[in-house]
Amino acid sequence: MANEFLDKVEDNAIVRIWSEKVQLEKGDSLAKDYVSELWDYTRISVMQNSLQELKEIWDKWNGETKQLFYSNYGDLTYLLDIKADEQLFRALAQYWNPAYSCFTFGKVDLVPTVEEYTALLHCPRFQVDKAYFRAAYVPTFWKKLTNITGMCEQWITARIKQKGECKCIPWKNLRDLILVHLDGKKKVDVFALSIYGLVIFPRALGHVDEAVSDLFDRLGKGVTPVPTILAETFRSLNACRRAGEGRFIGCVQLLLPWFHSHF
Template sequence: MTDGYTSELWNFTCISVTQNNLQELKEIWAQWDDEVKQLFYYNYSDLPYLFDIKVDEHLFRALAQFWNSAYNCFTFGKVDLVPIVEEYTVLLRCPRIQADKAYSRAVNAPTFLKKLMNITGMSEQWVAARIKQKRDNKCIPWRNLKDLILAHLNTKKKVDVFALSIYGLVVFPKALGYVDEAVTDLFDRLDKRVTPVPIILAETFKSLNAYRRAGEGRFIECAQFLLAWFHSHF
């Protein structure tokens, strides 16, 4: 190398895009009749389309190398691109949310137990027996939610639990195979028509910045959204 030469290449980020296996979610969705699917669409719009977006790990790892932490954007040569609220609102496919009512965590939010009871319609004993601790966070295993979806007699609650599972396993897949407590707080407030888009974007930027600094890590946000956004530009 020439004396005094400074490489313009950034440090390589070894990012993992390991995702939850969505096959069981897809099978449940395929088994539902049109009436149940329409109920889901009415309340949560077309989130199941995410099941069919294949996460290309090689493309995602390549994309991560172009994330510019200093400016919170992707820099491709002389072109800067960054996902914006309007684009992610389209990707969320939920026209009923109000863009001017962004999600923020309630000051006096109910406990994880109470939120799960409200969402699932199950008893305190049922919920308490299934809450697990994963590192610093409380979670509920997907296998318990799956069994509930298959057996629940209340169609509305069945749809709610299914939607919660999508948010926990696809949109915010923090602990593989589990739905995190933070997801239930967001989900518990979706019926107020708040938009989760700003928090989805903020968590995506935060994760990309963390991995660029550390040089490694697992992407724990919605890779499907980010790749769909990327493909919309290229």
């Protein structure tokens, strides 16, 4: 399937022009004088975090701990077993149309939906009518990590790092904490936070950043992260397609299963 997409990459510009022309004629949100300025081929990086240590930790847990995880975070760990097919993803990205935020395959437009991603994550605690939004008052990074991990301020602040414009905590520190944590619920929470930071929102490789901790801190209130996951996916695809290159920082492990479900 990947080879078929790669063979058709050169047709992407034609497909895009056709799609924009037809939809413009029928009326939509494009400006009247809109002109596509996309590159014919986008060189997109799918650099991922290594998930081996997460898998090893999960495999060592007993049934009771795993059940505790499932009841709180659904099928999140299944993402650890999904191989990120970089060749297929790069080919798929060529069909992303930023003008409409959807994939255009010939005469068919496809886009992941909230319902589809909710089904893939299968978390019973998500309330679809409670989407995440950044509150006016947000606790400091160390306070959120203290709440999630159960560790003291001194332990947290000693491990927070600055990566570019955002504050992060290294995965190695979270890994070590998971291995020795005496509180079973907190151990599960830190493990789930790590999946959100390393797999779903892999902004800073090898780290979990502050924005992820804010979203994660709200999951306990039934907030669904799915709209945010989709928004980050669309934002990253749009940025890469318009620049003609870039690193995709959405969740490949969700996007590819969604794609396979349609073909």
